[in-house]
Amino acid sequence: MRARPILPLLFLPLSFLFPAAASAAETVELSRIVSAAAGDWNKDGDSDLALIVRPAEGSDEDNGVYLYLTGENGALELKSAIPNKIWGQFNFAGQAPAIEALPSGSLLITSHNDSIGRDRWEQTLTVAYRNFEFVVAGYTYSSYDTLDLDNTSKCDLNVLTGKGKSNDKPVVAKGELILFKDWNDDRGQKACGLQ
Numbered sequence: 702m703r704a705r706p707i708l709p710l711l712f713l714p715l716s717f718l719f720p721a722a723a724s725a726a727e728t729v730e731l732s733r734i735v736s737a738a739a740g741d742w743n744k745d746g747d748s749d750l751a752l753i754v755r756p757a758e759g760s761d762e763d764n765g766v767y768l769y770l771t772g773e774n775g776a777l778e779l780k781s782a783i784p785n786k787i788w789g790q791f792n793f794a795g796q797a798p799a800i801e802a803l804p805s806g807s808l809l810i811t812s813h814n815d816s817i818g819r820d821r822w823e824q825t826l827t828v829a830y831r832n833f834e835f836v837v838a839g840y841t842y843s844s845y846d847t848l849d850l851d852n853t854s855k856c857d858l859n860v861l862t863g864k865g866k867s868n869d870k871p872v873v874a875k876g877e878l879i880l881f882k883d884w885n886d887d888r889g890q891k892a893c894g895l896q
Contacts, residue, residue, distance in 0.1 A: 729754045729767065735791070740802030742830040747771035751808055753787060753800050763788050764798055766810065766881070768835055781835055783882045788812045806830065807838060819847045824889075828881050835881040836861075840889035856893030867893040 729752075736753040743749065750769040756762040765784040769777040787810060789798035795816030801809040806829070813823035827839030837860050846852035856872070858865035863876035874892035890896045 736800045738800045738802040741806050744806050751800050753798050837879050837884045
């Protein structure tokens, strides 16, 4: 079954997106949603939803990720609310995070700094639904120094198998099934030998 477009999902009443049973920490205002993607995360033929949500005004936390699955009654049900997870700023261009659905049912969550300072970087997490949980399946990172063009790094790692490439050389790390909520970016940096 083809995934439904995202726009109709965003106009659903708030009660569908944020059930009354959800705690206040899991409830967000629509104006705080900065990126959204629809796809079939659990491969049941129904369209699911993923959101990146900016923190509340005045908070020093990072952006949160909210992951929904369509339930048996057709309503979206919150599967995972992960506050303070994805870096991103909105005061300057080139620093806003984004979420994207892949045809495979996985998600790409990208954070980056393309505008401030000499150290520019981009990081992408591939998140997949496995064993009834959202896990990090892949980690991709690249960076460069605007004043020293020879100072670059690049890594592409399959987190599940532990195999990948870092600066065009093979890397082998311990393959792991890491829950997205437990993921720490330092883990990817260390596996790629970038720390």
